[in-house]
Amino acid sequence: MALFGQTIICGFLMGGVYAVIAIGMTLILGVMKIINIGHGHLMMVAMYVCFALFTSLGLHPYIAMFVAMPCLFGIGYLLQRYSIHRVRFVDTILPQTQVLLTLAIGLVFVEIIRVIFKSDFRSVYTPFSSKCLYIGDMSISLPQLISFGIAMAFVAGLHILLTRTDFGRSIRATAQDLDAAKYMGVDALRVSSLTFGLGMALAAAGGALLLPIFYLFPDIGVPFTIKALIITILGGAGSTVGALSGGLVFGMAESLGAVYWAPGYKDVVGFVIFLLVLLFMPGGLKTVIKR
Amino acid sequence: MAKKSWFLPAILGIVAIALPPFLGGYFQHILILVMMWVAMATGWNLLGGYCGQASLGSAAFFGLGAYGAGMLYLHWGISPWWGVIAGPLLAIVVAIPIGLVTFRLRGGYFVLSMLAVCETIRIIFLNWVEMSAGPLGIVIERTWGMEKLPYYYMVLAIAALSLYVVYRLMKSKFGYYFVSIREDQDAAEGLGIPSTKYKMYALIPCAGIIGLAGAFYMNYMAFIEPNTVFPLIISATMILSVMLGGPGTFWGPALGATIFVLLSELLRAFAGPVIGTIHYLIFALILVLVIMFLPNGIAGEGDKIKRLFRGKKPVYVGGE
Numbered sequence: 103m104a105l106f107g108q109t110i111i112c113g114f115l116m117g118g119v120y121a122v123i124a125i126g127m128t129l130i131l132g133v134m135k136i137i138n139i140g141h142g143h144l145m146m147v148a149m150y151v152c153f154a155l156f157t158s159l160g161l162h163p164y165i166a167m168f169v170a171m172p173c174l175f176g177i178g179y180l181l182q183r184y185s186i187h188r189v190r191f192v193d194t195i196l197p198q199t200q201v202l203l204t205l206a207i208g209l210v211f212v213e214i215i216r217v218i219f220k221s222d223f224r225s226v227y228t229p230f231s232s233k234c235l236y237i238g239d240m241s242i243s244l245p246q247l248i249s250f251g252i253a254m255a256f257v258a259g260l261h262i263l264l265t266r267t268d269f270g271r272s273i274r275a276t277a278q279d280l281d282a283a284k285y286m287g288v289d290a291l292r293v294s295s296l297t298f299g300l301g302m303a304l305a306a307a308g309g310a311l312l313l314p315i316f317y318l319f320p321d322i323g324v325p326f327t328i329k330a331l332i333i334t335i336l337g338g339a340g341s342t343v344g345a346l347s348g349g350l351v352f353g354m355a356e357s358l359g360a361v362y363w364a365p366g367y368k369d370v371v372g373f374v375i376f377l378l379v380l381l382f383m384p385g386g387l388k389t390v391i392k393r
Numbered sequence: 394m395a396k397k398s399w400f401l402p403a404i405l406g407i408v409a410i411a412l413p414p415f416l417g418g419y420f421q422h423i424l425i426l427v428m429m430w431v432a433m434a435t436g437w438n439l440l441g442g443y444c445g446q447a448s449l450g451s452a453a454f455f456g457l458g459a460y461g462a463g464m465l466y467l468h469w470g471i472s473p474w475w476g477v478i479a480g481p482l483l484a485i486v487v488a489i490p491i492g493l494v495t496f497r498l499r500g501g502y503f504v505l506s507m508l509a510v511c512e513t514i515r516i517i518f519l520n521w522v523e524m525s526a527g528p529l530g531i532v533i534e535r536t537w538g539m540e541k542l543p544y545y546y547m548v549l550a551i552a553a554l555s556l557y558v559v560y561r562l563m564k565s566k567f568g569y570y571f572v573s574i575r576e577d578q579d580a581a582e583g584l585g586i587p588s589t590k591y592k593m594y595a596l597i598p599c600a601g602i603i604g605l606a607g608a609f610y611m612n613y614m615a616f617i618e619p620n621t622v623f624p625l626i627i628s629a630t631m632i633l634s635v636m637l638g639g640p641g642t643f644w645g646p647a648l649g650a651t652i653f654v655l656l657s658e659l660l661r662a663f664a665g666p667v668i669g670t671i672h673y674l675i676f677a678l679i680l681v682l683v684i685m686f687l688p689n690g691i692a693g694e695g696d697k698i699k700r701l702f703r704g705k706k707p708v709y710v711g712g713e
Contacts, residue, residue: 137501139449139508185685194688195641197575198447201501202632205449206680209629213674324625328512331505339502366520373513376506377494384497 104239109361110354111242117353118250119311121346122257123326124333126304128345131334132277133297134182136200140208141305141330142323147211148174148306149318150219156226156313163226164252167310171303178302181207182295208323216320225317249311256307257346264342273297325369332376338388347387406553413545421541425613427654428548429606432555434634434646436602439559441632442640443568444595445575446496449504449628450511453491454484454600456622458607460518463531463617473533476608484604485597487514492596496589499578508625515623530618533611544613551609552647555602560643562598571595575641603631626673633680639690648692 123145130138148170155166185207189199196202233244264270275283276293284290308326333352337344352372359371379386409428413421433455441447461483462476495506518525525531537543562568570591573581582588611617630653638649653676660672687694 131501137505139501139505185681189685189688192688195575195639195693196442196447196636196688197445198500198504199684199688201504202447202636203681203684205504205629205632206677206684209677210674210681213671213677217671217674321625324508324512327505328509331502331509335502364520367516369516370513373509376509380494380497380506 105361108240109357111240112246113354113357114350115242115246115250115353116357117350118253118257119308119349120329120333120353121349122253122311123305123308124330124337124345124349125257125260125342126301126308127330128334128337128339128342129273129297129304130301131339133273134186134200134294136186136204137331138298138301139201139205139327140211140323141204141301142325142327143208143211144174144177144302144323145305145309145326146318146320146323147177147215149309149313149322150215151306152310152313153219153224153226153318162228163310163313164248167307170306170310174306175299175303177299179295179299182298183291186298187291187294208327212320212323219320221320223317223319226313228314243315245314249315253308253311256304257342260304261342269293269296328369329372332372336375336379336386338386341386341388344386344388351387409549410546414542418539418541421545423654423658425541425545425548426658427651428545428552429609429613430630430634430650430654431647432548432552432606433603433631434638434650435552435555435559436599436606437631438635438640438642438646439562439571439602440592440595440599442635442642442646443563443575444571444592445578446592446595447504447632448507449625449632450507450509451599451603451631452623452625452627453507453511453514454488454603455607455610455627456511456514456518456617456619457484457487457600458604459611459617459622460525460531460607461604462608462611463533464525466533467526467531472536473608473612474536476611477605480608480611481601481604484600484607488596488600489593492593493589496592496596508628511623511625511628515619518619518623525619528618528620530616530621531611533615535615536612544609548606548609548613551605555605556643556647558598558602563643567591567594572641629680630676633676633683636680636683636688636690639692639694642690642692645690645692649690652691 123141127138127141130136130141151170151173152161152163152166155161155169156163161169186200186203189203192199228245230244234241235244235247236242264274272283272288272293275286275288276290276297280290283293329352333345333348336352337346337348352375355375356368356371360368363371383389413424416424433451437448437451458476458480461480462473465471465476465479466473491510495503495510498506519528521527522529563571570581570586573584573586574588574591578588607622610622634649634653635646636649637652638647639645657672657676660675664671664675683690687697691698
């Protein structure tokens, strides 16, 4: 029983961090109608920013996060404004040119990082990396708990931003109906660039929160892109609440799979969920929550 | 016109058959790689370029083809050359259920779900040691040792076969159906084209061709392990070759793959000693620039390139 509880708690805490990354992807998907394949790769860039700050200045990743997020926000803004948006109106043979472009951009960042930092595995050891809290027989890793708390704070902040502010309303309007939003005077290019930046900043936050509990190498992005995609589909495309609940469910399922099946197949669990959702619940958790 | 259409391929074919015996081993090796990538890019183009279902997980078929050949030897000691049949077969058998599920998705979702499929297959091959020898990989003995010429003619035949298959398919009714699905899936369905069925008809030869290239890779390289045959970079390279040459054109992928391999070798030879892995960075940059400025590839944007060379201002469509 202790093992089961432990597994659930661990997965739940991890799921919160996944949710932050996935919400970034969902936002971009909602407003720009494209899947950002470079999502995990850019998250990796944020992790390296934190890592560099940690090794050079000794900044803790949770503080370095507030440097990495504006960096990634800027990168995202510029990418959408000067690169991805350009391609949108070009008449091409392939319909998914924008999606392939995000892949290419992601690869560019991976290779830049590889040239600078080499392919070695690295990790950040913080003073409380190995501290635990105990509830009965179950232990809770302190950095995971803190990461979860910060992640939830970001989700709450984003929720307030989307529902209470003018900018949030224009994001939601653009996501619902681009043309109608334009007629109401929303600057669609500005909104989509800022949203891409925001999505990247959330991915950066997720990456920084992962850093104390995870390791780091340039190709780390792909599994996280896939996880974010699975969570997005599990939660229902374009829904923040769906992405949050999807992230938590996914984290627990992955953790259960790692303990009761085999650690090596941890990532296959996500794929099985992905198939089941597609086959039996194509709308995702969103449809269940609304009912 | 009719005369011209067979003239260039015939000359290319004669050169491809007659030239290699006079070249050194290194250049033969490069030509083998060129032909392998020509076959793979042509296969990818059938599903991605003509049918519009750009897949980011085509390395799955490559790896399955390679493992189809390798596992024959590993388990039963059968010559991996039988993998030329078993590899594509395995790739097709796995591709069918994958297609049935992933073709429910459109656009970006499809692209990413294929990536997820490929990663999953890689993880299964890494962890299921009894089936695939896991990360140890499979080592075979090369049939012709250091001799490269027989391998070259094998892979030349594979490339020619893949070009022929795609050519015949695109000249038939199927070709028009594929293009109609790419242009507007809803309209195609409205006209009575069962889109999932025809996407499957594009996927099966695509998986078969890429699997065949994989089976050849096993025989030629004599060593495979999951991380060398299933990585993202193989799928991305197929996309790069096709995007560079021109998606949805017949000669585009072959042209793109040739440029890609030659450029890759040049960069590795000259830039490699200076800054390690910089040739990958240059590729990724080329891919970004090609998608941004030549989204229809060299073959698809011939007019724009011609105008550029004549010193006239190129007209960029769209883009503010």
